[in-house]
Amino acid sequence: SQKIEQNSEALNIQEGKTATLTCNYTNYSPAYLQWYRQDPGRGPVFLLLIRENEKEKRKERLKVTFDTTLKQSLFHITASQPADSATYLCALDEGTGRRALTFGSGTRLQVQP
Amino acid sequence: KAGVTQTPRYLIKTRGQQVTLSCSPISGHRSVSWYQQTPGQGLQFLFEYFSETQRNKGNFPGRFSGRQFSNSRSEMNVSTLELGDSALYLCASSSSGSGSYEQYFGPGTRLTVT
Secondary structure, eight states: OOEEEEOOSOEEEETTSOEEEEEEEESOOOSEEEEEEEOTTSOOEEEEEEETTOSEEEETTEEEEEETTTTEEEEEESSOOGGGOEEEEEEEEOSSSSOOOEEOOOEEEEEEO | OOOOEEEOSEEEEOTTOOEEEEEEOOTTOOEEEEEEEETTTEEEEEEEEETTEEEEEOSOOTTEEEEEOTTSOEEEEEOSOOGGGOEEEEEEEEOOSTTOOOOEEOOOEEEEEO
C-alpha cells in the first residue's frame, strides 16, 4: 500500500544549528514533492516544491533534496531560529494536474534559544 | 492579494445534523481543494473543483459533497454528521497555470460534532 513516512517524534535542536527533516515514501511515483509549514490552529503554508528531475532546491535558509531512487526527500533549515518552530509536512503530487496532494503526518520541530 | 478565506471558523453541531462550509479562493485561482485534518489521520484529501466541476475525489463516504460556483467560491457539505467528522476542514486554492502546483490554504473551519 502507499505510505508516506515522516519522523513522528518531535525534533529538538539548538538555535543556530541545521535542522534536517526526512520524508520517505513507498508505492508512489511523485512528479513533484512539496514541503509545507503548519503552525497550531492554522492552515499549512507552502515552502518549497521540487520536481522529480531536480536533485536539490534552495530558498534562503531552506534546502530540499529529492532522491527518487531512495524514495526520500530531506528538508534542511540552516541557522535555525526559534521562529522556525512548527510542524513541517511533506506532500506528494503524482503530476496528473489535479490538485490532490497526499500528505505525510508531519514532523514537529522545536528550536531552543 | 487577499488570501484564502473560510467561514465559519468554528462550528458546533449535533450528530445527525448537516453542515455547510464555505471557501473563497485567492482572486484568479480556479482550483479549490478540500482537506480534512484530524490528529489520528492527518491531512486527507476530500475533493477538488475546477471550473465548477469536481476533478478529483478522495476516499470519503458520499455524505461529503461539494460544489463550486462560477466565481470559484466553493462550499462543502457534510450530511448526517457523525462524531468522527469532528476535524479541521481546510480549503486550498491553486492557480490553474501549468507548473503552478503549490496550494494556498485557508485558516480552516474547526467542526465539533457532539
